[in-house]
Amino acid sequence: MCSVFQRDAKGQYLFDLICHHLNLLEKDYFGIRYVDPDKQRHWLEFSKSIAKQMKSQPPFTMCLRVKFYPPDPVSLKEEITRYLVFLQVKRDLYHGRLLCKTSDAALLAAYILQAEIGDYDPGKHPEGYSSKFQFFPKHSEKLERRIAEIHKTELIGQTPETSELNFLQKAQTLETYGVDPHPCKDVSRNPAFLAFTPFGFTVLQGNRRIHFLTWKIILTYFAPTPEACKHLWKCGVENQAFYKLEKSSQVRTVSSSNLFFKGSRFRYSGKVAKEVMEQSAKIKRDPPEIHSAHSTPVHSVSHGDSFMSSRGQMDDGSEASVSAVISDETYSPSDSVLPTPVAEHGMEMPLARHLNGAPCSIDEEKESGSMREGQAESGPSRRALRKVRSKPSPSSDVEELNKFILSVLRLFLVTIGLLFALLLLLIMLTESDLDIAFLRDIRKTPEFQQFHFEYFCPLRQWFACKLRWMGGFLVSK
Known part of the structure; x- marks a missing residue:
């Protein structure tokens, strides 16, 4: 199903369009899933613009999925x-x-x-x-x-x-x-x-x-x-x-x-x-x-990420392709996670490895440990899966370093902000004449009065003395 929509169209518009196409009324169990260029899965948020949620360039590729499984699907x-x-x-x-x-x-x-x-x-x-x-x-x-x-x-x-x-x-x-x-x-x-x-x-x-x-x-x-x-x-x-x-x-x-x-x-x-x-x-x-x-x-x-089988011809004669593909591209999100549902002879199969933060299945023939996007869900092989150790690239090291630096800067800015907020509150408590209930209650506490007379007042006098000394020093010059 291909659709053209306005740039500011919200996710709800697309979802309603798909449900209307399928003649689906019990639609609250379903959602629209897409995968960004980093292979991270997302659910389309219906209250937000479609274009603003996408990291890739149009055309966008999405699929209809069961988002909330019915506890009793028979009912x-x-x-x-x-x-x-x-x-x-x-x-x-x-x-x-x-x-x-x-x-x-x-x-x-x-x-x-x-x-x-x-x-x-x-x-x-x-x-x-x-x-x-x-x-x-x-x-x-x-x-x-x-x-x-x-x-x-x-x-x-x-x-x-x-x-x-x-x-x-x-x-x-x-x-x-x-x-x-x-x-x-x-x-x-x-x-x-x-x-x-x-x-x-x-x-x-x-x-x-x-x-x-x-x-x-x-x-x-x-x-x-x-x-x-x-x-x-x-x-x-x-x-x-x-x-x-x-x-x-x-x-x-x-x-x-x-x-x-x-x-x-x-x-x-x-x-x-x-x-x-x-x-x-x-x-x-x-x-x-x-x-x-x-x-x-x-x-x-x-194949690809098709959602419906051949039993998809609706009463209006149109093809009910529930894959909700909003482009002509094949959707291959690399979301095949567990290798097998069957534990033959009591043997456990190894879990699939994760590449770049995305779950995927690695076939024995993929010697390089990388996987092309078009091969992500083209059908798992019958051969046994093996674990592949991928080597971090220099670009990933730079990204990790940038993330660390950003985290340190964020921590520093938040700390400065907290200190500034505490200083502002202290000035309001000690120097201002604001008669606000919560300030008045704090001023009456024994702890604040002890802090004010034993620490704050001497500290203020020390700063005032230093400022007068610096002022006199500058005047003498």
């Missing part, structure tokens, strides 16, 4: 919404975010296969037909045979809608349903992923969920870059507001600043989950028609 009011959530979760499975056991993986893949090609037909589906579909980053031939077995024997007669519904029912029971991983390191500098889910805060390490936390527990983790840290913080603010609050009127502006450093201010501007569900219950229209055309292998769906 969504309209099939079009469930279908879009199904496509997102299927994509999560393909990119290794939806971790699961081999048995669960086989069942989920079989549901996808049934939704894509329908009932098993010996005339159309020769031996090994399931191997043409890429359901996961990597899997074994044994798993492929198990997928085909379930498809042949257990799912006969299921319509695409039923298979998608069963897929969602199974996916929502998994620990990593709704996970959007953020790469980081713990206090011991071990790699990990932090993720917000509809049910809490999750920490992933070694392809396993090691922590499931409530919002009140505090842990220390380090993001790879300041931009990644800010993105993680914003996601946390939005997820907490969406899932925890009763009403959007309870949302408050949150600041990340502290005593010494100027932080960011951010306010979630959408509805909360309870309001979204109440609004969805009031939908009375006839459901929009979705014409099924399941003939495309699953792996072709993930």
